[in-house]
Amino acid sequence: MTTTTDTAATAEAGRDFIRDIVQADLDSGRHKTVVTRFPPEPNGYLHIGHAKSIGLNFGIAKDFGGRCNLRFDDTNPTKEEQEYIDSIQADVRWLGYDWGDNLFYASDYFERLYEWAEGLIKAGLAYVDDQSQEEIRLARGTLTEPGKNSPFRDRTVEENxxxxxxxxxxxxxNGARVLRAKIDMAAGNINLRDPVLYRILHAHHPRTGDTWKIYPSYDYAHGQSDAIEGVTHSICTLEFEDHRPLYEWLLDKLPVPSHPHQYEFARLNLTSTLLSKRVLTRLVQDGHVAGWNDPRMPTIAGLKRRGVPPAAVREFIKRIGIAKANSIVDVGMLEFCIREELNRTALRRMAVLRPLKVVIENYPEGQVEELEAINHPDDPSAGTRKIAFGRELYIEQDDFMENPPKKFFRLSPGTEVRLRYAYFIKCREVIKNAAGEIVELRC
Known part of the structure; x- marks a missing residue:
């Protein structure tokens, strides 16, 4: 059994304001177990920005001996595909996190969400609106002007x-009617001005097929899904801060089994990097890249294909920290973490990209000997490997210069250098082709 003292010590290495809140909740007895969740929409591949949320939610659950649910917010079937569901699970696993048996979908709760929506109607807290999307938008008002009540706001419970x-x-x-919460069209927070709870969507859903013709909004499904799953700390990015009053209003009005609290943190903004899923989708759909896992893409799949180790991404997320204020992280920080991890773990190999032939004239023809090379200069446990040495070798063109400047320590006519893991050689003749290009060295 994990104690509060144990979890405090475990989490100390990566303190942040959310972990401080979690620790305080455990110390006060408000919560006995921590439950977080990572709730992606399956409408595209995850990118490096999502890795910050993944690391935070799964990291907190691990640090405090709790659990983290993976829950797909599959409430918009027009943009969702099974490919995205599969890729998200693969990416989370690749990053080193495991949700165990705690895999959920918002669609798991469609029936209960619908029943609760009827409950709101019966309580006089929701109504069916026949206005178009544009009419609703225009009637919402502005930050300085209140909205206007819908002409359908006072329908009877029976009619609704x-x-x-x-x-x-x-x-x-589609679009003929919506279900809206009846809150306050003059509320200072625009999100409380009778938000849409359900809209009509005649679309095939990846999991529920054609069963449903109406789908809940994100704001309606999200908090209630948290409550059903017993989430204690619902962690979102800052753009959802203004949605928190609606999150709490719905929890207060509905017969939910628990009452989670929402906390917000700053999302990841990375220099010279596109992190808009909408823009990344366009790049894929318009054929500007070879796919979501194109190595040029900032997606987790793209980073994996580029050869980035998952430990480097985890270290990057740890280094940038969790803050309340928005900021921009230099992409150089990510590159540094990648280099540092590769330098620590990657076995060393030699390769020649622009080969220049070298003939060792005083080495017997047909003879080949095996020399021992270390696999990692800083890790003796990585062992050694055998490399072949013979009369004909190839070096990199840049490692030879016919007329070198001072302090050129690589191979040149008349100089002696040592081949790595092998012998000293001296260049005595340079052979060129008809175009005057160096094609062979005699050593």
Missing amino acids: LDLFRRMKAGEFP
């Missing part, structure tokens, strides 16, 4: 229930 059930049955086309 009838229309909502007919929406569920698929009687109406």
